[in-house]
Amino acid sequence: MERFRFLGSNQVQIYSVSSHSNPDTKPITFDEALGMEELSLVERVHVSLGGSGAAARGWAKLDTSISGTVAPTPEELAQEEENSDWILAQGEPFIREDVDYEARVCVIGHSVAEELFLDEDPVGQAIRINGVAFLVIGVFVEKPQERFDPNNFIKIPISTAAAEFYGRDASVSVTADIVSEESIDDAIAEIAAYLRECHGINLMAGEEDDFNIRSFEAEARAAMES
Secondary structure, three states, X not given: OOOOOOOOOOEEEEEEOXXXXXXXXXXXXXXXXXXXXXXXXXXXXXXXXXXXXXXXXXXXXXXEEEEEEOOOOHHHHHOOHHHXXXXXXXXXXXXXXXXXXXXXXXXXXXXXXXXXXXXXXXXXXXXXXXXXXXXXXXXXXXXXXOOOOOOOEEEEEXXXXXXXXXXXXXXXXXXEEEOOHHHHHHHHHHXXXXXXXXXXXXXXXXXXXXXXXXXXXXXXHHHHHO
């Protein structure tokens, strides 16, 4: 999973780092990430958790990439294909209730559908992901292939990924939408204070943060300097 994706001007990315004063880095967990949505300057949090795994149906098996995510927003579903990760060829995405209740539902990439179902319609049928039964509710559109297969992946609710495969204390990837560009600096301070409380970090005692918060401006500046 990539640490950095391209950030919008009103977004920040939060990730764990180690420090000299605090070598035992605590991960940013699923629950901590969702808690950021309660902060006054955070509009929405995009959280993902995943890794490699195996999908199977009957005798057909496939090594694939598993990504646990939050449910897409209506705005994400309405975006043009080149700007969205949620363009479906058939079926539907999972929704907020699926995340809330750790539903065993999945949306599969085109290659997964071809390998496991051949010419059959996958929607409404079951597959096993790492040995756990999931209901296929959607299939993503086929993406052009380059040096790797971008269609060999499965998305499931992030709560289900945490409960079934990775644990709720696993480190997640977090991108936060801030209420406005003008609020970025204040939002970074608010998120930092929240994580220090979660991780028990005392700056007055000389302890260092075990996380970093990166904004679009910092990313653009780093790109210009490289």
